[in-house]
Amino acid sequence: MTDDATTFDLIVIGLGPGGEHVAGTLAEKGLRVLGVDHGLVGGECPYWGCVPSKMMVRAADALAEARRVGDLAGRVGEVVPDWSVVARRIREEATDDWNDKAAVERFTGKGGTFVRGTGRLTAPGTVDVDGTRYAARQGVVVNTGTRAAIPPVPGLDETPHWTNHEIIEARELPASLVVLGGGAIGCELGQVMARFGVEVTIIEAAPRLVALEEPEAGDLLKQVLEAEGVTVHVGAAAERVAADGDGVAVHLAGGTVVRGERLLVATGRHADPAAVGLDTVGVPKDARTAPVDDRCRVTGNADDEGAARVWAVGDITGKGAFTHVSMYQAGVVIRDVLGEDGPPADYEALPRVTFTDPEVGAVGLTEAQARERYSSVQVGLTPLAETTRGWIHAKGNEGFIKVVSDADRGVLVGATTMGPAGGEVMGALAVAVHAHVPIERLRSMIYAYPTFHRGIEDALGRLA
Ligand SMILES: Cc1cc2nc3c(=O)[nH]c(=O)nc-3n(C[C@H](O)[C@H](O)[C@H](O)COP(=O)(O)OP(=O)(O)OC[C@H]3O[C@@H](n4cnc5c(N)ncnc54)[C@H](O)[C@@H]3O)c2cc1C
Numbered sequence: 339m340t341d342d343a344t345t346f347d348l349i350v351i352g353l354g355p356g357g358e359h360v361a362g363t364l365a366e367k368g369l370r371v372l373g374v375d376h377g378l379v380g381g382e383c384p385y386w387g388c389v390p391s392k393m394m395v396r397a398a399d400a401l402a403e404a405r406r407v408g409d410l411a412g413r414v415g416e417v418v419p420d421w422s423v424v425a426r427r428i429r430e431e432a433t434d435d436w437n438d439k440a441a442v443e444r445f446t447g448k449g450g451t452f453v454r455g456t457g458r459l460t461a462p463g464t465v466d467v468d469g470t471r472y473a474a475r476q477g478v479v480v481n482t483g484t485r486a487a488i489p490p491v492p493g494l495d496e497t498p499h500w501t502n503h504e505i506i507e508a509r510e511l512p513a514s515l516v517v518l519g520g521g522a523i524g525c526e527l528g529q530v531m532a533r534f535g536v537e538v539t540i541i542e543a544a545p546r547l548v549a550l551e552e553p554e555a556g557d558l559l560k561q562v563l564e565a566e567g568v569t570v571h572v573g574a575a576a577e578r579v580a581a582d583g584d585g586v587a588v589h590l591a592g593g594t595v596v597r598g599e600r601l602l603v604a605t606g607r608h609a610d611p612a613a614v615g616l617d618t619v620g621v622p623k624d625a626r627t628a629p630v631d632d633r634c635r636v637t638g639n640a641d642d643e644g645a646a647r648v649w650a651v652g653d654i655t656g657k658g659a660f661t662h663v664s665m666y667q668a669g670v671v672i673r674d675v676l677g678e679d680g681p682p683a684d685y686e687a688l689p690r691v692t693f694t695d696p697e698v699g700a701v702g703l704t705e706a707q708a709r710e711r712y713s714s715v716q717v718g719l720t721p722l723a724e725t726t727r728g729w730i731h732a733k734g735n736e737g738f739i740k741v742v743s744d745a746d747r748g749v750l751v752g753a754t755t756m757g758p759a760g761g762e763v764m765g766a767l768a769v770a771v772h773a774h775v776p777i778e779r780l781r782s783m784i785y786a787y788p789t790f791h792r793g794i795e796d797a798l799g800r801l802a
Pocket residue numbers: 351352353354355356357374375376377378379380381382383386387388389391392455456457458481482483484502523613614651652653654658659660661662663664693
């Protein structure tokens with residue numbers, strides 16, 4: 339290969355949502371960009387993550403709403419779940435049967451060069467892809483993401499189990515499913531499966547579900563899931579996993595044994611900075627994430643004037659394993675590569691939504707995190723059922739709005755909006771946290787009646 343064929347302005351290793359955005363945008367701007375991915379262009383989100391999982395959630399929510407008709411609107415015939423409809427939608431509408439031809443063509447159509455292979459930095463401006471050496475004049479962007487982390491539970495490695503890949507690809511559902519991990523994936527997909535008739539047991543090591551969010555959210559979600567027939571063990575450490583006939587058995591501390599036809603491992607994600615060669619640019623070999631500064635430049639690499647830079651975006655940076663974080667960081671990198679001014683990366687108002695029913699929307703700090711940081715924290719909480727809209731909604735109205743303030747500054751530093759459309763209600767509070775809107779100004783706003791977001795006014799009134 340000539341130097342011309344192996345020298346680029348920018349090389350992007352891993353084309354998850356953020357990498358694809360950086361590579362495509364900068365190719366469109368006229369840079370010579372090489373995009374490298376050994377999997378599918380677009381990464382986890384469109385093929386095994388957000389998009390197909392939310393198709394599953396949509397289907398399961400439709401079943402749940404149909405089952406609420408009896409309480410609210412009369413009678414429908416028997417609701418008969420049929421997973422083949424969901425499996426078909428995932429294949430035909432979401433993933434193109436796990437084919438990224440359209441995504442590759444979108445990128446090359448913008449002028450980018452795509453190579454399918456495993457990329458590895460060997461020095462700040464040099465990348466090896468399966469034995470071919472490429473040079474980058476301006477720099478390298480790493481967006482290699484994460485894969486399912488398999489915890490070191492004795493027996494787990496040898497016992498057949500699903501990760502997010504297998505459950506998203508499932509054409510048929512098991513009769514029963516044990517879910518290890520009660521975080522975002524475990525709760526969203528556990529509820530989906532239960533609504534499709536699968537007998538589901540969730541095992542969570544932390545004292546509550548969605549443990550990173552407010553404790554009220556995890557406690558309420560447990561009640562909701564149990565009311566739907568899901569068995570939930572919290573504060574439960576799995577001591578051993580073993581094959582059990584055609585299924586699996588998970589042995590918990592204390593002697594309880596949970597059995598199921600299938601086991602889904604949803605215990606978090608694993609990034610591997612050294613595998614992509616970030617150790618060659620100063621990141622410790624055993625680092626779990628790639629440290630980045632507020633321009634998403636990997637810290638630790640030589641930053642001499644004129645040297646090719648190394649940036650990282652997405653899950654690997656440890657700033658929040660969400661597609662919107664990956665895309666946000668991509669925007670920061672695009673500006674930095676182009677030498678454009680713009681605000682530095684700021685995660686103060688990081689929004690997230692767990693798409694259970696009810697949804698758990700959240701932004702910024704939880705109460706506990708705020709109390710660690712500020713001396714004068716106030717909290718206001720309104721149960722949704724106490725609001726007019728929540729009361730009207732009746733069946734399926736579980737939830738609350740909780741706001742957390744730094745009273746010294748008179749601004750919100752976090753909020754949780756759990757309920758029907760909880761993720762959408764959160765949007766208003768994300769603006770408040772991001773823009774530091776004074777609480778007095780929020781209190782003087784007019785909140786449409788009778789909306790779910792009107793509960794914000796009530797929660798603000800309860801700040802104490
Ligand atoms: C079931 C599930 C549901 C989710 N739901 C949501 C949701 O609702 N909302 C949300 O915001 N987030 C959600 N997420 C998280 C979201 O999918 C990720 O945060 C998102 O994909 C961003 O990841 P990323 O940009 O780091 O790259 P990834 O999507 O992880 O992609 C990384 C890419 O790099 C490639 N790669 C890795 N190593 C190499 C290498 N050495 N050389 C070449 N290529 C390489 C991989 O093949 C892959 O294509 C969900 C995740 C899962 C698993």
